[in-house]
Amino acid sequence: MSHVVDTADPLVLESGGAAAEVPRLVTLVAEGSGLAPDVVLATLGESFPHVLGLLQALPLEQVNAEVPALVTFLSTNLGLTEDEVGAALAESFPRLSQSITALPIVVAGWDDVPNTPGDRFDGTEIKTVPDVRDYFRDDVIAVVSEQREAFDNLESTWPPTNFFPPLLTAVGLLVIVYGVVMLRLAMKAGNTSSRGGAQHPGGTDWSGGGGGPRHAKGASGCKQLEVVTGGTRSGQFDVVTGGRPRRPLRADP
Numbered sequence: 001m002s003h004v005v006d007t008a009d010p011l012v013l014e015s016g017g018a019a020a021e022v023p024r025l026v027t028l029v030a031e032g033s034g035l036a037p038d039v040v041l042a043t044l045g046e047s048f049p050h051v052l053g054l055l056q057a058l059p060l061e062q063v064n065a066e067v068p069a070l071v072t073f074l075s076t077n078l079g080l081t082e083d084e085v086g087a088a089l090a091e092s093f094p095r096l097s098q099s100i101t102a103l104p105i106v107v108a109g110w111d112d113v114p115n116t117p118g119d120r121f122d123g124t125e126i127k128t129v130p131d132v133r134d135y136f137r138d139d140v141i142a143v144v145s146e147q148r149e150a151f152d153n154l155e156s157t158w159p160p161t162n163f164f165p166p167l168l169t170a171v172g173l174l175v176i177v178y179g180v181v182m183l184r185l186a187m188k189a190g191n192t193s194s195r196g197g198a199q200h201p202g203g204t205d206w207s208g209g210g211g212g213p214r215h216a217k218g219a220s221g222c223k224q225l226e227v228v229t230g231g232t233r234s235g236q237f238d239v240v241t242g243g244r245p246r247r248p249l250r251a252d253p
Contacts, residue, residue, distance in 0.1 A: 005133040012060045012110045019058035064107045067100055 010018035030037045044052040057063055074085045089097040116126040121139045126132060
């Protein structure tokens with residue numbers, strides 16, 4: 001990646017600088033050889049046609065600017081729509097079509113890369129393609145390289161890292177099942193307690209400890225009576241009065 005950026009960065013945009021150096025190169029060769037600049041270009045065209053073609057094409061953003069006009073020219077002379085020209089180029093000249101199609105994206109994003117990862121570790125903004133190259137080369141790859149031993153140790157130590165996802169999934173399922181079971185048991189216990197606390201009509205519920213007062217609850221109303229001997233609670237009775245006035249009873253001394 002670094003070599004690709006080093007190669008393309010001077011060529012893509014005019015600000016890269018390679019296009020401005022081409023006339024200076026021709027002038028240098030002309031002065032050194034005693035030939036006119038036009039003769040130098042003609043000689044380069046005969047002996048190094050691809051080099052001359054590359055030099056004359058710079059910068060690539062100017063090539064990109066000519067692409068729409070080229071498509072229109074082909075559309076007019078071939079009697080095709082521009083979409084049909086693009087489809088024909090893609091079918092008959094796939095590599096050339098690939099370059100022509102990708103060139104606008106490269107030119108537009110070279111100095112303004114979309115969806116960059118943010119800033120570098122030192123806070124420098126990542127904006128251009130060379131910035132992205134520097135971010136991966138000097139920040140990401142450098143840090144990963146320093147931690148290579150730790151990564152190797154993690155990979156070689158049992159259990160393997162791919163063991164944990166299914167393990168955690170199984171534990172999570174068990175926790176869910178346990179929670180559902182406990183919820184059902186709690187609901188069942190609550191229903192049983194509610195049914196057990198309801199009083200049967202006409203029934204009597206005796207409660208109380210051995211030495212404490214005992215209470216009896218009748219169906220038609222009752223009065224709790226205590227039998228007191230010497231100031232000590234010795235017993236407790238419920239007398240159903242049937243609505244008549246109730247009289248406390250005391251044991252004879």
